Amino acid sequence: MQVGAVLRKLRKERQLSLEELSKLTNVSKLTLGNIERGETNPTLGMLWKISKGLSIPLMTLFATENEVNLSRSGEGLRISGDQKSWMIEPIFQNTSNEIEMYRAYLQKNSSYHPEKHHWNTTEIVTVMSGEVEIVINEESYTLSSYDSISFRADGVHSYSNNSNDVVVLHISLKYGPY
Structure with a gap:
């Protein structure tokens, strides 16, 4: 519901119809309407x-107005x-919309x-548990617990467990700047 309300607000601020937003995002008009109404x-x-x-950071769609935020593993929003x-x-997400942080879970044998992320986006990954293979522009990197990697995320990349x-x-x- 929150994503839908934020999406509707952004669309109206930019004076876009659902059809215009659909063309910008390559998401169907029907689906966008369902998201805005909280039906999907x-x-x-x-x-x-x-x-x-x-041309907004992903977490802008989940914007809240709190001054203090607490994030506990396993509680709250999961996508x-x-x-x-x-x-x-x-x-x-910092207030200037430049940095977002996530916990990510890659299921076994998957x-x-x-x-591709926004142009000029840097992705910084640290393995907290397990081992993952990350392929970035056809080059493979294997990372174990507490290993980290940084790369431009506006190219092709994937994760394998x-x-x-x-x-x-x-x-x-x-x-980075758009």
Whole structure:
């Protein structure tokens, strides 16, 4: 419901019709209307398309007005990827919309292929538990617990978990100028 209210507010502030927003985001007019009314739960891929189309950080769609925010693991908002192999918990977004932080969970023996992020976005990943293979522009990196990597996220990248345990990641996105 909160995402829908924020989306409607952003659309009206920009004086866009649902049809114009649909063209910007490559998300159907019907789906956008359902999101605005709180009648559907958008997937992570769909939310990325909307944020890219509007040129806003993803977490702007979940904006709150609190001065102090507390994020506890397993409580609050959780967003699943299309195949349910990937789930994120938004942690924080700074007030200038430049940095977002997430806890991410990659299910056992699965992979996740996210949408390319906004142009000039840097992704910083730390493995909190498990081992993950991250492919960035066709080059593969294997990271174990407490290893970290930083890369431009506006290119093709993916995550693979080839183990029988859930991998837990801490991800920060730093948005550059659009």
